[in-house]
Amino acid sequence: MKDPYEVLGVAENADDAEIKKAYRELARKYHPDNYQNNPLADLAEEKMKEINAAYEEINKRRANGQSGQSAYYDTRRPSSAGSAYYGGGTLQQIRRAIQAGSLTEAEALLNQYPERNAEWYFLRGVIRYQRGWMDDAKQDYQRACQMDPTNTEYRQALHYMEHGPAKTYSPYGSFGTDLCLTNLCANACLNPWAWCVCPVFCC
Amino acid sequence: MFGYVRPPLDGLPDDERDRFRRAYCGLCHTLSKRGAAAQWVLNYDFTLLAILLSDSEPATETRRCAVHPLRPRPCFASTDAMELAADESIILAYWQLRDHVDDNGPVKRQPFRAASGILRDAYRQAAAARPDFDRHTQAQLEILRGLERDNCPSLDAPADAFAVLLRDAARDVQPLTRRRVLEQILYHLGRWVYLIDAADDLRKDAVSGNYNPVALRYALSDGVWTDAARREFTLTLDHSIRGMTTAFELWDFGAWTPLLERIFYAGLFQVGRSVLDGTFHRRGAHVPQDTNDDESEAD
Numbered sequence: 001m002k003d004p005y006e007v008l009g010v011a012e013n014a015d016d017a018e019i020k021k022a023y024r025e026l027a028r029k030y031h032p033d034n035y036q037n038n039p040l041a042d043l044a045e046e047k048m049k050e051i052n053a054a055y056e057e058i059n060k061r062r063a064n065g066q067s068g069q070s071a072y073y074d075t076r077r078p079s080s081a082g083s084a085y086y087g088g089g090t091l092q093q094i095r096r097a098i099q100a101g102s103l104t105e106a107e108a109l110l111n112q113y114p115e116r117n118a119e120w121y122f123l124r125g126v127i128r129y130q131r132g133w134m135d136d137a138k139q140d141y142q143r144a145c146q147m148d149p150t151n152t153e154y155r156q157a158l159h160y161m162e163h164g165p166a167k168t169y170s171p172y173g174s175f176g177t178d179l180c181l182t183n184l185c186a187n188a189c190l191n192p193w194a195w196c197v198c199p200v201f202c203c
Numbered sequence: 204m205f206g207y208v209r210p211p212l213d214g215l216p217d218d219e220r221d222r223f224r225r226a227y228c229g230l231c232h233t234l235s236k237r238g239a240a241a242q243w244v245l246n247y248d249f250t251l252l253a254i255l256l257s258d259s260e261p262a263t264e265t266r267r268c269a270v271h272p273l274r275p276r277p278c279f280a281s282t283d284a285m286e287l288a289a290d291e292s293i294i295l296a297y298w299q300l301r302d303h304v305d306d307n308g309p310v311k312r313q314p315f316r317a318a319s320g321i322l323r324d325a326y327r328q329a330a331a332a333r334p335d336f337d338r339h340t341q342a343q344l345e346i347l348r349g350l351e352r353d354n355c356p357s358l359d360a361p362a363d364a365f366a367v368l369l370r371d372a373a374r375d376v377q378p379l380t381r382r383r384v385l386e387q388i389l390y391h392l393g394r395w396v397y398l399i400d401a402a403d404d405l406r407k408d409a410v411s412g413n414y415n416p417v418a419l420r421y422a423l424s425d426g427v428w429t430d431a432a433r434r435e436f437t438l439t440l441d442h443s444i445r446g447m448t449t450a451f452e453l454w455d456f457g458a459w460t461p462l463l464e465r466i467f468y469a470g471l472f473q474v475g476r477s478v479l480d481g482t483f484h485r486r487g488a489h490v491p492q493d494t495n496d497d498e499s500e501a502d
Binding site: 029030034035038039040043044047128131132133134135136138161162164168169170171172175176177178 | 357358359360363366380383384387390391394420433434435437438439440441442443444445446448449450452453464468469471472475476479
């Protein structure tokens with residue numbers, strides 16, 4: 001195991017508050033929210049595990065064998081196209097292929113699927129997003145939401161495209177070409193529809 | 204299409220600015236190995252490519268050059284990564300010039316024809332050293348030309364053709380994790396560069412009638428933004444910057460970290476804002492000044 005102090009980027013004689021601050025900063029950076037459907041989400045998950053393990057180890061050492069603090073960030077990726085299996089055999093296969101990172105296979109299966117339903121557009125959006133086709137992905141999510149407005153997963157995906165993660169990490173505090181847009185999240189909180197889509201994202 | 208990477212050097216400590224300048228000068232000297240003409244392709248975009256491909260800070264050596272003939276300057280020594288970046292820069296610049304020759308009429312194409320002729324010898328050397336990259340660059344630009352001919356209304360299809368081309372610059376990087384990180388950064392950098400270039404050319408293309416994916420995607424008239432289109436476009440640009448920053452955080456770039464952080468989290472936003480509000484001006488490559496520089500630009 002790597003030196004836990006090195007992992008958190010703190011000195012061994014740092015006080016508890018400094019360690020907690022360093023841990024929180026790193027957890028904010030590698031939080032699964034920031035890597036939703038990201039092709040590098042597996043690497044972020046590994047980082048998060050390493051940070052959690054380092055924090056736990058430091059707490060254990062300092063507590064002289066007592067159990068460490070338990071308020072760790074969840075390393076699991078948020079539910080994505082790979083984790084909800086429904087909608088028939090082929091669509092299920094497509095989700096599995098996406099989760100395994102086999103985008104070419106997922107795309108081939110999708111093209112063979114006869115029905116162009118909401119799920120089909122959503123999955124095509126996920127594939128496009130992972131390929132970096134952000135604008136086309138957003139249009140697919142919009143189409144999926146229009147065809148099935150009650151589906152929370154589709155609406156979450158569209159909400160992410162329109163607002164990004166709840167708190168995008170930036171060492172400078174702000175993130176965005178048009179900083180006025182960063183206020184959109186606050187506006188969305190006042191919008192009951194956006195609130196019911198995913199209050200966690202906004203607030 | 205290049206010239207949109209502007210590291211916000213003013214906000215960096217002196218030693219970070221000097222490190223960037225040494226990389227810039229180091230790339231210039233490495234380019235000169237393919238002939239003096241190759242140095243004309245030097246810009247910040249290609250310096251960023253050289254930095255990304257360098258897995259550690261190269262050794263510093265001191266050299267004189269045509270721009271600084273009086274006082275020798277510290278610059279990074281040529282490394283395999285620097286040579287790879289130099290060759291890829293020459294290949295990309297050459298094919299971009301050839302693209303302009305094909306795109307323009309008999310009069311307007313002449314400067315591009317002349318420039319590509321001057322660069323041809325350097326290109327031949329670079330292409331012989333990197334045949335796969337050269338072949339792939341030509342194939343991607345052919346895809347891009349086809350999409351432009353067809354007036355493709357998607358932002359992502361033509362941007363992807365260019366982004367894949369830039370991503371390919373990291374195809375031989377090891378280990379796998381570093382390659383995955385660099386490929387993601389370069390893909391989204393390529394996508395961002397293509398889109399910001401299209402946004403910058405909006406009015407010019409409206410006058411000339413040239414293909415512009417931004418105008419087609421948002422049905423803009425006379426190259427004028429609508430508020431809704433500008434907002435949508437900004438969001439898609441930011442998703443690509445997010446693609447770069449989330450990848451950047453997954454690899455230790457060592458001494459380059461403060462500079463890269465400044466470029467990805469601040470520089471790209473600044474350029475995006477200035478392109479969208481019409482205050483961006485292309486300018487020629489210039490040498491970033493030494494922090495204790497007492498030699499004038501003219502020497």
